[in-house]
Amino acid sequence: MCDQTFLAITFGPCDSCSENRPLMNLYIKTEPINYCSLCMEIMACQGLASGETLKSLKAESETLRKKLEEERKKLHDVELEKVAEKAEALGELNMKTRRTLKGHGNKVLCMDWCKDKRRIVSSSQDGKVIVWDAFTTNKEHAVTMPTTWVMACAYAPSGCAIACGGLDNKCSVYPLSLDKDENLAAKKKSVAMHTNYLSGCTFTNSDMQILTSSGDGTSALWDVESGQLLQSFHGHSADVLTLDLAPSETGNTFVSGGSDKKANVWDLRSGQNVQSFDTHDSDINCVKYYPSGDAFASASDDSTCRLFDLRADREVSIYSKDSIMFGAASVDFSLSGRLLFAGYNDYTINVWDVLKGTRVAILFGHENRVSSLRVSPDGTAFCSGSWDNTLRIWA
Amino acid sequence: MSNNMAKITDIRKTVEQLKLEVNIERMMVSKAAADLMAFCEAHAKEDPLVIPVSSSENPFREKKFFCAIL
Numbered sequence: 001m002c003d004q005t006f007l008a009i010t011f012g013p014c015d016s017c018s019e020n021r022p023l024m025n026l027y028i029k030t031e032p033i034n035y036c037s038l039c040m041e042i043m044a045c046q047g048l049a050s051g052e053t054l055k056s057l058k059a060e061s062e063t064l065r066k067k068l069e070e071e072r073k074k075l076h077d078v079e080l081e082k083v084a085e086k087a088e089a090l091g092e093l094n095m096k097t098r099r100t101l102k103g104h105g106n107k108v109l110c111m112d113w114c115k116d117k118r119r120i121v122s123s124s125q126d127g128k129v130i131v132w133d134a135f136t137t138n139k140e141h142a143v144t145m146p147t148t149w150v151m152a153c154a155y156a157p158s159g160c161a162i163a164c165g166g167l168d169n170k171c172s173v174y175p176l177s178l179d180k181d182e183n184l185a186a187k188k189k190s191v192a193m194h195t196n197y198l199s200g201c202t203f204t205n206s207d208m209q210i211l212t213s214s215g216d217g218t219s220a221l222w223d224v225e226s227g228q229l230l231q232s233f234h235g236h237s238a239d240v241l242t243l244d245l246a247p248s249e250t251g252n253t254f255v256s257g258g259s260d261k262k263a264n265v266w267d268l269r270s271g272q273n274v275q276s277f278d279t280h281d282s283d284i285n286c287v288k289y290y291p292s293g294d295a296f297a298s299a300s301d302d303s304t305c306r307l308f309d310l311r312a313d314r315e316v317s318i319y320s321k322d323s324i325m326f327g328a329a330s331v332d333f334s335l336s337g338r339l340l341f342a343g344y345n346d347y348t349i350n351v352w353d354v355l356k357g358t359r360v361a362i363l364f365g366h367e368n369r370v371s372s373l374r375v376s377p378d379g380t381a382f383c384s385g386s387w388d389n390t391l392r393i394w395a
Numbered sequence: 396m397s398n399n400m401a402k403i404t405d406i407r408k409t410v411e412q413l414k415l416e417v418n419i420e421r422m423m424v425s426k427a428a429a430d431l432m433a434f435c436e437a438h439a440k441e442d443p444l445v446i447p448v449s450s451s452e453n454p455f456r457e458k459k460f461f462c463a464i465l
Contacts, residue, residue: 054399057407064414067417088436098455098456275416292430336439354435
């Protein structure tokens, strides 16, 4: 979507001052425009309102940033850990792998639960998307995408369709039918079109709309039936790696995290970036809303997970340890929001006490990076997908 | 020249965005933290991972397996 401008030097009458001068020919969307360099300078200055210069705008943005810092600091009267001292200590966690889902031929990149609390869709590097029954570990459906690195997959709220995408820059929706012999690939519907890889996708409250995030730095809301772009969200200065929709009771917002180390909160209807958090030191790989919708957690390559409160507009907790040196790839909250499960690139899953900020357990089992992690809709278990080609269900 | 104009539009957008962000409503961390704690406490009973439910109720912890012998 960028204007293509080509520069060539010629000599002739300027379109603006009509004098014969060396011209800077510009082609804006294939229309030639000939201005001399003097007129170009004058026009650039007129682009600024009276009294503004590039310098003054930069200075204004600096003072605004400082003001933002101050406003946020004013509210920092106590640490979350201090308030949480009153909370009851957690009992010992006794979780282990209850099911192992084997069948992918290559790294598992993404997974999602169905609302029926038993089906799971997972996608992998080799282009295969598989729907599993988590209780029996049977595979119910399998689709081969025409692309590799399927980095995003999602289950529709009705359980009747799945969406997935990756290096093909698109998000495709496959309706699932009960017929075992159906050819899923034939009914595929391309919904989203980005100019770079698809990093995340999720259905909104219905099967009719999909929210996607992409390596092209934008997120977008699409209508599934028509494939039309309903709203796009610009503001990240690098790849958007993850997104999460606010829980339905709290309203129409979503949070996205990117390679620019920022997490942005957006209003779905207006496309406006309402809040921004940039305390991470490296790419944010995953963001998840707290179950009440008032906060969200993020996992980053800087090996920390952080909790940001939306109403206090600041980071309120960091989950990190000196012994954890590898990036965190994925996080999710337990049903009550007390536990935070995080999958790391050192093959482990750490379980954190959200309120007290301490680590409650480490879970071993995967033989390669844990790339994605989701708690089931009824909170009885969580599933982790890994680069060791398997998914594990822990309870 | 066009480079200059691009920089100006960029920085103007940043200034507008920062103005919006400075003016949002914020609450004290003590209140926000108390709300988070209250939510955790209120829902802790329903959370099968915080307060473990008996094996018979958690379908993944059940001892019996669903196997179809073909």
